[in-house]
Amino acid sequence: MAYHLLSPDTQAILLLCASFGQNRQIEPQPLTLSEYNAVAGWLRENEMSPRDLLNPTFKNRLSKVCVGKLDSDRLVALLERGVMLGLAVEKWTNQGLWVLGRGDSQYPKRLKQRLRHSAPAILYGIGNIELLTEGGLAVVGSRDVDEEGLGYTQRVAQACAEQGIQVVSGGARGVDSSAMLAVLEVGGTAVGVLADSLSKAAVAGKYRAGIKEGRLTLISAVDPGASFNAGNAMGRNKYIYALADYALVVSSSVGKGGTWAGATEALEKIKDVPVFVRMQGTVPEGNRQLLKKGAKPFPETPWNNSLRTLLDAATSQEVEPIKTEVEAANVVANEPSGVANSFADTLFPVNHSSILEIEPTKAEVEAIESEAVDVVTNKRLMVADSFAGMLFPANQPSPKDIYEAVLPFILNHLEQPQDAKSLAECLDVRKGQIEDWLNRAVKDGKVRKTKKPVAYVANQEPALLSLLEKNGGT
Structure with a gap:
């Protein structure tokens, strides 16, 4: 049976872990994430991949193999659900959904690198997969946020859209959905990490245009047809933080609720994603308590400078003390x-x-x-x-700053026109950072910016060529 574009590894993981729309208590029960990690560990020890479990010869031997504390007969029964897999994948494909296994090349690197064994074995999604690599600002908060908090959320989202910063959120009522809809309304991009009902959200009118235009991606670690479950809602919080560059808590209660649990978990376990809290206006007590746990105050409005620059500066303030x-x-x-x-x-x-x-x-x-x-x-x-x-502040550039150091490499890649995203991939840097460097190079006359399509190409002046040769260019 053909399983559309699923890799053999992903087919095997689905057979082991997916519920295919059924109650997870039916027999055989699909593996939990911790149980799948046990299987994956056993596969690694034996220099195997999940796809090897699909081999008929191996399946016949599996009943005699000990995989941790798992019942081998249960594993065999799960792997024999091929017909269910085929029907489910056909249904998901017809709904426009896609599926990523943890070993797929398009699976978000940020989840694997930051969450390690806690990264979900399977991700279901709809929309532009590439948005999962763009990072951005996670915006989270209470479902029952007041009007002041909602207005603040919308202003943040609009600023993100204007400055090319993606919004990552959970899609829940209140702050989450407000942030996502506000950034989409003004032409920005968003990633929504849902705890339930992905199939319904995929056809919701409020999301349809964003998905169609490639500006919205919705993902979920649970079956697309799953209904709300408090455990799933709590579990997905870490995925929101892990997919972002920074996080903003707009409104949180103290010691309870998903927002508090997600923020404290991120502060303790996801160290490279700085967590900010709103400290303007009427501030909930939960926000103040998160400051005591290591969160930082979100830059105050108005954001006259680049919001990303303000966030980077706020993140760096306590990192390296400088005497003078x-x-x-x-x-x-x-x-x-x-x-x-x-x-x-x-x-x-x-x-x-x-x-x-x-x-x-x-x-x-x-x-x-x-x-x-x-x-x-x-x-x-x-x-x-x-x-x-x-x-070296932007209005007092030094000839020995980072921009000057990387400029020759940028120019070396721009002998032919390239867009900012392609160049960022070539140099292994963030798209936002390469855009800052390119804008400066255009201003300095080192690079020309073309339109239709938007691209950048080096100005081949004699002095420029000499600089390239000096730095190893061809």
């Missing part, structure tokens, strides 16, 4: 790259062992090894650029 601006400037003037690398090494040592613990199977480990290098590289560049920004 003069001392720091003198050090950087002598060894700019050395300081940047030392600063980055302090925060992000090149040790991939913790990242590689994320995936138990051999195939997934191989994929993560290259992804781990990407994430360390990106973080080094983000930290170095933020560090340079503190020392």
Whole structure:
């Protein structure tokens, strides 16, 4: 039976973990995430992948194999649900849904790198898959937020849309849905991480245009037809934070509720996603208590400067103490790259062992090894650029700042026109960062910006060519 475009690994994971729209208490019961992790660990120990479980010969032997504390007969029965799998995938495909297994190349790297074994084995979704790699600002809050909180949420979302920052949220009533709809209304992009009813949301009128235009992606770690469950709602909170670059809690109660639970979990376990809280207007007590747990005040309005720059600056303030601006400037003037690398090494040592613990199977480990290098590289560049920004404000650029260091590499890639996204992928940096550098290069006359389509190409002046040759360009 053909399973559409599903990889063999994803087929096997679905057979083991999916409920296919049925009550999860029926026999055989699908594996929980922790049970699947046990199977995945066993597969890795035996240098196998989930697809190997589909081999008829191996399935016959599986009943005699001990996989942790799992009943082998249960595993065999789950793997024999091929007809159910085929019918379910056909139904999902007709609804416009897609499915990603944890070993698929398009599965969000951020989930695997930040959550490791807690990353969901299966993701169901609809919309533009590429949005899952864009990061952005997670905006979360109470379902019963007041009008002041809703107005603040909408202003934040509109600012994000205007500045090219994606909104990530949960789609629930109140802050979540308000943030998503507000950013879509003014042309921005959003990712919604749903706890239930993905099939219904996929055809909802309020989301239809965003999905069709490629500006909205909805995902869920539970069956597309699943109804609301408080446990699933709590469990998906960490996915919202892990998919973002920063998080904003608009409104939270103290010690109870999904917003409080998600924020405290993120502060304790997802260290590289800074959590901000609204501290303007009538501030809920939960917001104040989150500050005591390590959250930061969200930059106050008006956001005259780039919101992303304000967030990066607020994140960096407590990272590296600087004795005096003069001392720091003198050090950087002598060894700019050395300081940047030392600063980055302090925060992000090149040790991939913790990242590689994320995936138990051999195939997934191989994929993560290259992804781990990407994430360390990106973080080094983000930290170095933020560090340079503190020392050399935009209105007082230094000839030895990060922009000058990366300019030759940018120009070397722009002998032929490229768009910002493609260039960001080539250089392994954030799209927002490459856009900042490109805008500066255009202003300096180093790069030309074309229209229809929007692209960038180097100005091939003699001095520019000399600079490229000096830095190893061809």
